[in-house]
Amino acid sequence: MVTASTVQITVLRGRDEECRAIRRLLGDLPDRGGALVFEGEPGSGRSALVGYAHRHADRCAVLASAGLAGEAALPYAGLQRLLDPVLDRADELPGPQARLLRRALTGGGCPAQRRLALGLAVLRLLAVAARDRPLLCTMDDVDRGDLPTAQTLAFVARRLRRLPVAVVLTATVAPDGLPGHRLDPLDERNSATVLADRLPHPPVPPVAVALGAAARGNPQALVDLAAVLTPAQCRGDEPPPDAPPADGALGRAYRARLDELPADTRGVLLLAALDEDGDPETLVRAARAGGATVAALAPAEVAGLVRVDAHRVDFPHPVARAVVVAAAPLAERRAAHLRLAGVLDGPDHRLGRALHLAAAAAGPDPALAAELERAAVTAGGPRASDVLERAAELTDDPAHAAARRVDAAAYAWTAGSVRRARRLLSGLAAGPVPAPAAARAELLRGEVELRCGRTPTAVRTLLGAADALAATDRPLALAALARAGEALCVGGEQYRYADLARRARALARPGDPPAVELTSAYLAGVAATLNGDLHQAGPALRRAVVLGGQLADPARTPAALSWAASAGLLVAVDGAAHRLAEHAVEVAHARGELSALPRALELRAMAEYWLGRHEAAADSSREGLRVARETGQANAAAVHVGLLAVLAAVRADRETCLGRLREIGEGPAPHSRPRALAQWALAVLDLTDGRHADAATRLAALARPGTGRGQVLVQVMATPYLVEAAAHLPHRPAAAAALALFDRWASSTASPSRRALSARCHALLAPRGSAEAEERFRAALRLHPADAGFERARTALLFGRELRRARRPRDARTHLHDAWEAFTLLGADAWADQATAELRAAGESVAAPAPAAAHLLTGQQLRIAQLVAEGATNREVAARMFLSTRTVDHHLRNIFHRLGIRSRTELARALT
Template identity: 35%
Template sequence: MPTETLRGRRRELAELDRLLADVRGGRSRVLVLRGEAGAGKTALLDHLSSAAPGPAVRAAGVESETEIAYAGLQQLCSPLMGHLDRLPEPQREAMAVGFGLASGPAPDALLVGLAVLSLFAEAASDEPLLCVVDDAQWLDRMSEVILTFVARRLDAESVALVFAARSPGDERLLTGLPEMRVAGLPDADARALLETVLPGPIDERVRDRIVAETQGNPLALLELPRGLTPAELAFGFGGPGPGPVAGRLDQDFQRRIAELPAETRTLLVAAALEPVGDVPLLWRALERLGVPPGAAGPAEAAGLIELGARVRFRHPLVRSASWRSTDAAALRVVHRALADVLDPHQEPDRRAWHLAHAAAGPDAAVADELERSADRALSRGGRAAAAAFLERAAELSPDPKPRATRTLAAARAHFLAGAPARVPELLAAAEIGPLDPLGQAGVERLRAQAAFWLNHGRDAARALVAAARRLEELDLPAARETYLSALGAALHTGRLGDGDARLVAEAARAVAPGDDPAGLLLTGLTTWVLDGFPASVEPLTRALAALDARENLGLVWIGVPVAHELFDDQAWNRLTAQAAGFARETGIRSMLPAMLTFRAGALVLAGRLDEASELVGEADTLGRATGLVAQPSGPLNLLAYRGAERQALDLMEPIERDALAREEGRLVALAGHNKAVLYNGLGRYPEALHVARQTIAYEDLGFWHWGLIELIEAAARSGSAAEAAEAAERLRERTGPAGTNWATGIQSLADALAGPPTRTERYFREAIELLPADRLSVMVARARLLFGEWLRRENRRAEARSELRIAYESFSSMGAAGFAERAGRELTATGETVRKRGTSAREELTPQESQIARLAVAGRTNPEIGAVLFLSPRTVEWHLRKVFAKLGITSRRELAGALA
């Protein structure tokens, strides 16, 4: 539709003009147009493309290609592939393999996403780039994930990325991106548009009824009256009520298609099923179908399709109406013709997909082709596509054994693609066919893993135990790993599990021990559950020493709480640093949000709250882009130490409520511990004592002694000396066998608060000396705060000022506002005037600017910094210029000194 005919779109056009102005000015913009079918989204995209200040690339989601990995992304990026050679080699290889242009190990989606981001930046290096994606609701899953990820990272590249998505629909699609709702036209504009297509004068009341029934939908106004007489129009298109506009438009297009000659209808179906718009390919298929070139005439005359350099339908509803109005037998004939003219070497997957839809019944040869396509999809990282190929391969397998094997493989691919809800139904189908004992055990294991993913409650642990028992005679390492998952699930259920951990541990103990990290962790945790903490220290210590996150990333989820349990700050720091670094470098999308959250927790205790905040924000962004939910431990710990009460409670309360409903007892302990930290930091000791009591009611792995520490402080400050002393003795049962500096220092702090008054000062000084100042600086600052408070109460004001001043400065520089205010109040009580610290230029840097500056000081180039932070080099350069301006410097050489 020409721009001048866009009636009633002043607001929308003004927003698009602002978007183009920003892009011309050097900034990137992202926008999602949402509206019902026919609302005018495509027309707005046409306007945008015609006004683009530089090159414009365009793609559209295609309903029949939603299961083909990277289909939409490849369509969008194809015109830009001339810039591929300018990308760093890992990104170039990831994109080439993902798009099927080269062979190699399956690339992770994050690395492909970074490659797309870099490709856009390179294409926009000379003039602004416009990227338009229509019908985003029909993008394949991999393209949607990557484009959402890229949209969140665009900043200073002069790129506009604009989507159009149908609404109502899946509102989670492209969630969190800037949106513009495209509604129907105002009544006056709707009436004027309608007048342009009416066959003659009609009653004004009928006209108003049409406007009302279409709700101002432009396509409905233009299309529905076509071919109808005034008499027919008088009855509102023959229907008694308005109904959904999209459904009525689809029916109208089907009616108009049905009036076309049979050969023309076949042409439309073939064009609809060939989503690339390849005109020569379409004509070759039509030749096989006996359709002459002249068959296009009636469809073009009716304004339903344009056949130029590419095939273009008037509207996506015409495409869908074409094949929806065709019976299954005729569709199979067209699919077969398209498969016959596709090159099996150049387009093996699309050809296999057409062959699959052409099959009227079981076909072993086609099933084999689909299985090979699934392998290729997996090699490109397309797990969702592989699952779709395998499902169809199973349906077409005449032999029950391959059918069962392929169904099980499809279930596994769905699980790995992050769609566990699809797994139970497929596993039930797989069990019908003959599976060998290993396959049956695999069914049970996958069913339990999916159940744990969907609900971390009690049922998952029991199902995993059943699967582990089946695996004992078939695959002992897999049995140990499954037992470890079962024990981890039971420990996660915690206080809500009614002894499940003990039952799992007893079953696991019967298995021969292993000397790999999973086997060592299983032995140590089994000992912890059955024999108690002291007996478990030695085997768990050996397990942590053997655990390298770069080689066993999948075990970090259980290794981190074990490090907490052993008071092993060195292992905790090593594992989280390895895990976050390795997951980021390799772009392991499924693991990265959790690993970043684990690392954030370690940084909070190290007093590096700003860095922790960066990682929490990145994990949240990745989680929203990929649909993966990160652990809440990092953000909870961060908010608790920052003293952000309202934000912390708003996050804690739904976590506690959902944890109880889902039988996830460990999350109850997590929320309780952090609530106690929050209240202790704010100096509200009775409230801290109340939640700490609830937290230690069950010995959760890695949390119980954390709760004891908070209880001791709260009880001592609330006047409950006996309760504090009892808790300090219970803590000694853990700190004594652990024997690390962290354990010994924490015990000294507990004894200072709850032990004999004659030894209080000695214990405080021991705690400050023993606690590792680099990895646990928050705890060192808390020890100084408590020591200073005690000294003030002993009327040793000068000494108290010294300790409190250090604590106040430490907490303030960390950003631990709650504890800083508490230290400030105590310092004021000693007679010292507390002045709030001024804000330096360095402190005015945003978390992202700080991280970029630190990486630049470390000698990283802009592309290397971009690869670490998933930013384009141009955005890194833009942020560095802002850093230089804030710090008053002009080059990287001056950065180290300015940040020191």
């Protein structure tokens, strides 16, 4: 186990605004007083903020207390403990006020009609106590103690403006009439920092993301997770915990609150915890069946254990739900399950009813197991894995139970739960497994290994699965071969792809359904591409693209659409590839297939790169990285980090690029795709800094053309940079070989953008100042599509530089000005600076343009800006554009920066 740090952490991560509010409140003393109320769930940092206030109250006298549930039935008990240090100054109050105060604080109570007078007496006492020094009063968990204390302190807190008194209260819900600071969950960055604060070594980024997701942004949950993290888990060698420990500080806090509740409240709370659907109507009926009502939940709501609204009953944190269930005796849990099953009598509740009956079952029940399986297959989604595992437990036939566990593992993997899928698969070794189920299990193991483990192991496992499935399920056997092909490409062993194509040809049949034909065509086309036979590759890959666009449900899967998108990229039909990848993303979202999202988003990012939409590509990769890390797909995450590094390097964003490269580290194998992307990114930085030999050496080492070893496809993508670097060197054999391969590929496609890049490369390798170089540059500019802003601007910059160095400054200025303007509109500041320097060297000064707002934004930014200008919230924009809210926030900040505005109102004005 990693030993968590014992150093006191005084920096409150993610609570900057709250800390500033405390400092402002204390800084205003003694000129004016005020109050702050911090509300949030247990573990959200409320007590830490009280401690922060105490540490910054060096100029103040301090009165501090906390609400105690054990004194909740004693009126004014909390107030007595708070005011006890200054009660000796009650003699300075008017006689009636002093007597009323002493009576209330010594158990004599306060008549309802005298509560106003009591509140004024407390206010007067605090004013007396603050005569010598400003006063800070804090009451932690004010809502857990007695209600009269909370009401009195709220009364006082609303009347402090003219007194040198500051009041800081914490509660699950702020008292009426006081503005509360809601303590939201920590974001990913602050969660990672909290973990780093408490561990000897920060966890690797994927582990930090997984722990942040498990903690749901709760600071105490993060601290509890850090306390149980092992060194292997911290390094990412073993899966990290998927939930905070129930016996940690957060779990104990919830258990303490639970123990204080009445028995009838705990009973209804147990029903709510066992009903994961959270339907209020179900809870009402189940409570009534047990002789209770949902009104009994009121104390649990006050205690912060549950949240109830008109549409859902929910728990503030999974630990709270787990504590409620664990605290109930087995007999009570079974009775609660049966009550819930009894009220779930409609067809829409088939799955829930079966689950509750299964939870109450005492032993094997084949009929119930069969019902669970039918309900799981009908419902699908993330819960299907839990249901099928329970069905397996209730199955008395070991072989049948194993088949159900394989199905449960498949559903778990699809839903993004890698650990659960692996656990279910590893459990199969304990008993007999039918041959078809064993073959499907091998296919699943291979796919998990492809995304999360070692690609050589993935290849062996997937090829074994393909052999096992060949006689009984050809579509799945072809899918296994396609996955094995992905593993070969990621691992840099493309030379073995020919064997996959041979196996695929043996499985293909005339008249195969479109989805099966698509997979066969894809495999044949990729194999021919890697073998250099582009004339044979083109028709097969184009057929895969066409079939991908014609697929209908249920064959329209994310996997099939992704293979079609990959085929589109290989024949340079970028628009079609982008549409297919976008459809793959949409289908994966709609079906809850989280495991398929990172690959679909990778292909979408690749298509956006070729379309010149670099910011959109970065957005796609950031989303892919987030999902890959959340689902434990380390290999997919590394590919996305590599893509982000390349995109940052292409835009000359050195800091971001190097940060991404640090995330990749030394983990990926030497010839793997993430390592190749990292080398490409470093080479672009070398090229930007004028280290041409270093850049050429890096890019030439990505692959060995003709052998199929290394990252051939990555090197083809990077060839324009290799040629640009080699143009400055006396010997260029590697660049010439790579360009020959790029030329063959470009000429086999109908893509003007590829042929434009080819022409630019030849211009760079032509003798400086020659007619050939000028002719090739002009051909490249003609071939670049009108919307290829970045690459066309790069060509214009290189052509302008060539003309200037050939002592033709007048001709150079036209192209340099075009490049500068395009880079400025694209927000590529570093490249715009290069164009500016070349223009000045060519004898022209530069002034900033004033383009229309729409011209300053990328297509995606413009669409977001239009939706926001129409009044859509960030969440609504995210839903309509299939983005995360965080991505929309990022875009909106960039939009405001580019347009020089500060508000949504100004944005609407700018667009009109």
